[in-house]
Amino acid sequence: MILQRNSIMNINPSANPLPLPHQPAWTTPYSTCEGFFATQWHDVHPQYWTKYQVWEWLQQLVDTNQLDASCIAFQEFDITGERLCSMTLHDFTLAAGEVGHILYNSVHNLKWHGNYGSQVLQSLNVVIKTEQADHSSMVPWKDSGYLYETCYDDVYDSKLYCRNNLSMTPNQYTTDRSEGVFRFLKSEAVAQLWGKKKNNSSMTYEKLSRAMRYYYKREILERVDGRRLVYKFGKNARGWRENDS
DNA sequence: CTCAGATTTCCTGTTT
DNA sequence: GAAACAGGAAATCTGA
Numbered sequence: 001m002i003l004q005r006n007s008i009m010n011i012n013p014s015a016n017p018l019p020l021p022h023q024p025a026w027t028t029p030y031s032t033c034e035g036f037f038a039t040q041w042h043d044v045h046p047q048y049w050t051k052y053q054v055w056e057w058l059q060q061l062v063d064t065n066q067l068d069a070s071c072i073a074f075q076e077f078d079i080t081g082e083r084l085c086s087m088t089l090h091d092f093t094l095a096a097g098e099v100g101h102i103l104y105n106s107v108h109n110l111k112w113h114g115n116y117g118s119q120v121l122q123s124l125n126v127v128i129k130t131e132q133a134d135h136s137s138m139v140p141w142k143d144s145g146y147l148y149e150t151c152y153d154d155v156y157d158s159k160l161y162c163r164n165n166l167s168m169t170p171n172q173y174t175t176d177r178s179e180g181v182f183r184f185l186k187s188e189a190v191a192q193l194w195g196k197k198k199n200n201s202s203m204t205y206e207k208l209s210r211a212m213r214y215y216y217k218r219e220i221l222e223r224v225d226g227r228r229l230v231y232k233f234g235k236n237a238r239g240w241r242e243n244d245s
Numbered sequence: 246c247t248c249a250g251a252t253t254t255c256c257t258g259t260t261t
Numbered sequence: 262g263a264a265a266c267a268g269g270a271a272a273t274c275t276g277a
Contacts, residue, residue, distance in 0.1 A: 187265080200253080205265085211252055213267065228261070228265055 046110045049081025061106055062185075069185050071097040085111055180233030180240055187229055 041053035049057065058077050062069050076095035077084070084107060092100035092107075184190050187205040195203025212231065215221040219234040233240050 198252085203253085207253060207255090209266075210254080210268085214252080226261085 044081075046081045046107055047085050049084065051078060051080055054079060054081055054084050057106070057110075058103070061103060065099075065102060067099045067102065071099060178241070180237065181224065182231055182233075183227075184229040184231075 041049055041056045044053065046057070054077055058072075058074070061067065062072070073095050087095075087104070087107070089101060089104045092104040094100070096103050184205075187209075191203050191205040191208045194208050195201055212221060215234070216223055219236045221237065222232040222234045224230040224232050
């Protein structure tokens with residue numbers, strides 16, 4: 001298993017394939033002009049969120065509330081904030097099952113009671129804990145990550161494969177992500193994607209994780225102790241940084 | 246074909 | 262108890 005790029009995976013069967021090979025390594029599917037680097041979702045009224053900011057919001061909501069990601073149809077949230085704000089409780093329930101009301105309430109609170117930039121956790125319906133109230137003590141993997149449903153294409157870039165099926169850390173984008181920390185949200189789904197790439201339908205997360213553990217010795221990955229499904233690229237990993245060519 | 250390295254498979258035991 | 266983690270051992274794959 002070598003983490004490298006050369007091909008592409010379409011993360012959403014209903015969407016256009018991601019625009020590689022013109023896209024630089026590990027870039028967001030949404031350009032900076034859409035606000036990815038300029039502003040974070042909690043600084044903007046949800047009506048004006050980009051698709052990426054919708055994802056950021058969803059990721060953090062899942063993490064902070066420890067929602068069951070497996071019941072959320074993430075492709076249903078490949079939408080802008082305008083569309084998100086127009087969704088009814090019924091829409092959310094269809095898209096996210098029993099956690100739909102949590103998503104709905106979050107959007108509702110942000111729409112009507114949002115105090116962008118300061119009251120984020122309250123608007124997320126978070127049960128406030130010391131760790132969450134104190135951003136300075138937030139551990140990197142805790143915040144959020146990219147959340148996608150499993151979907152396939154014939155070929156895919158393993159860098160994008162990782163990016164789109166692992167969790168990176170948008171809220172601390174410039175620190176943790178730049179350090180190569182990532183987390184699996186759906187371990188078995190990632191394993192199935194890996195098996196798909198290797199034409200091995202019997203791949204499991206147990207096997208995938210064994211291969212990944214061999215990477216520790218080669219320093220392609222570094223251990224991240226005490227954090228389940230969290231990995232970090234090591235000094236011998238190539239091609240995962242934004243500015244890698 | 247051979248070989249070495251990478252990956253997969255299976256396993257036991259431990260940790261969360 | 263389930264899921265994840267750790268790592269040994271052997272089998273299998275792959276490319277030079």
